[in-house]
Amino acid sequence: MWPLVFGLLVGVAGRVEIPPHEDVARVARFVAHSSDWGALATLSAQEPPMRGQPFANVFSVSDGPVGSRGSGVPYMYLTALEISVQDLQMNANASLTLSLAQTSYCKKKGYDPQSPLCAHVIFSGVVEKVPNGTEADFAKTALFSRHPEMATWPPDHNWFFAKLNITNVWVLDYFGGIKTVTPEEYFNAVP
């Protein structure tokens, strides 16, 4: 019974189509939930001349388990040993770019990653630690279900859960220039 229900849910989720491009906030939620990773840009804390310069690095993300509705919140699993996390300790302002280029969608449609039709979203905000509790439990389920290898990452690295507290959302999902949605519109949207 349960494997059947689960199979159906996954089957349905697999067929979910991108929302219409004019539903910009819904598209942003769709891209966020479809993404397993993104590029996080920080301001470098390395030695000059790099210090203060933009520095984009890849991070695994999850806003919720595959097949769920998703929270819209990009969660990450970080360690202070990581170079970008050292940037964040000096300045936690960051931007995170997520793109459907990482899914089969753009390839199937023949959309180049730089095409606005290959929907992508740029979030900016502040990267915050998620304190132990229900939200950290959710972050763990969200991340470890999509990234099972995380469970084996070396415990002595003192991994912690973090999220981007989103303050701005930019969306490229169609021609005519970039669009913005407020965090309220983004979190209220049904993906």
Ligand SMILES: *[C@@H]1O[C@H](CO)[C@@H](O)[C@H](O)[C@H]1NC(C)=O
């Ligand atoms: C982070 O960005 C905000 C604006 O969103 C700004 O007020 C603040 O000074 C920035 N923080 C740092 C450490 O630069």
Ligand SMILES: *[C@@H]1O[C@H](CO)[C@@H](O)[C@H](O)[C@H]1NC(C)=O
């Ligand atoms: C939070 O949880 C982690 C792992 O579950 C544990 O190692 C850590 O000590 C906890 N921190 C606090 C402040 O309770």
Ligand SMILES: *[C@@H]1O[C@H](CO)[C@@H](O)[C@H](O)[C@H]1NC(C)=O
């Ligand atoms: C996110 O940041 C805003 C201000 O930029 C702050 O008011 C809010 O408490 C933060 N939210 C969380 C969940 O930390």
